[in-house]
Amino acid sequence: MTVMPDPQIHIRHALYEDEEALARLDRATWSPLHAVQPRPRPPYEPFFNDRFGPLDHLVAELAELAELAELAGRGDAVVGYVRLGFPTPLECNAHVRQIQGLAVAEEARGAGVARALLRAAQDEARRQGARRITLRVLGHNTPARKLYESEGFVVEGVLPEEFFIDGAYVDDVLMGRSL
Incomplete structure (x- = not known):
């Protein structure tokens, strides 16, 4: 069964204004x-940095929220993003991209934004x-793993107990697929 993207979801490259x-x-x-890093605390680091800029991010906007944001005089209708980068700086690995971040706002979950x-x-x-495209996902993140599997990603490796998070050891699961 093919799931068609929702026409209310608009995907574009990020801008510095985002x-x-x-x-x-x-x-x-x-x-x-x-997350493997601690919860962010002030002073917050900039979202864009020397490693990842706007062109490394695709953002999602929902049409209905974009209209509300515009009416409220805000330009921030962004409800999700995905960060796409290189897994290594090696030229012999330049044919691979890696998803290095994916987030969807709570109010937009279940609307097909992550997909x-x-x-x-x-x-x-x-x-x-x-x-090829690859990603890493924590072993206990079942919803994300199911989404990735439904989009053709397969488990290509597991680093057992790679992280200690919230008092438990968690696997780092490596997934990928051919393009």
Whole structure:
């Protein structure tokens, strides 16, 4: 069964003007289910940095929220993002892209935003000439693993008990797929 993307979800490259909205979203969606870093605390680091800028991010907007944000005089209708990068700086690995972050606002969950972002990331990786796309997900993050599997990602390796999070050892699961 093919799931068609929701026409109410608009995916685009991030802009520098999205930085504040993306930083807020990143902080709001922090959870030990997917984060290996401690909860962010002030003073907050910039969302964009030397390693990842706007062109490394695709953002999702929901049409209905975009209209509300515009009416309220805000330009931040961003409800999700995916970060796409290189897994290593090696030239021999340049044919691979890696999803290095995916977040969806609580109010947009269940609307297909994560799936739309995941598909857009694969399209962008293909556009960049990649032959493969990979990601890492924590073993206890069952919802994310099911989403990735439903989009053709397979487990390619497991680093057992790689992280100690919230008093428990957690596997680091490596997933990937051909493009």
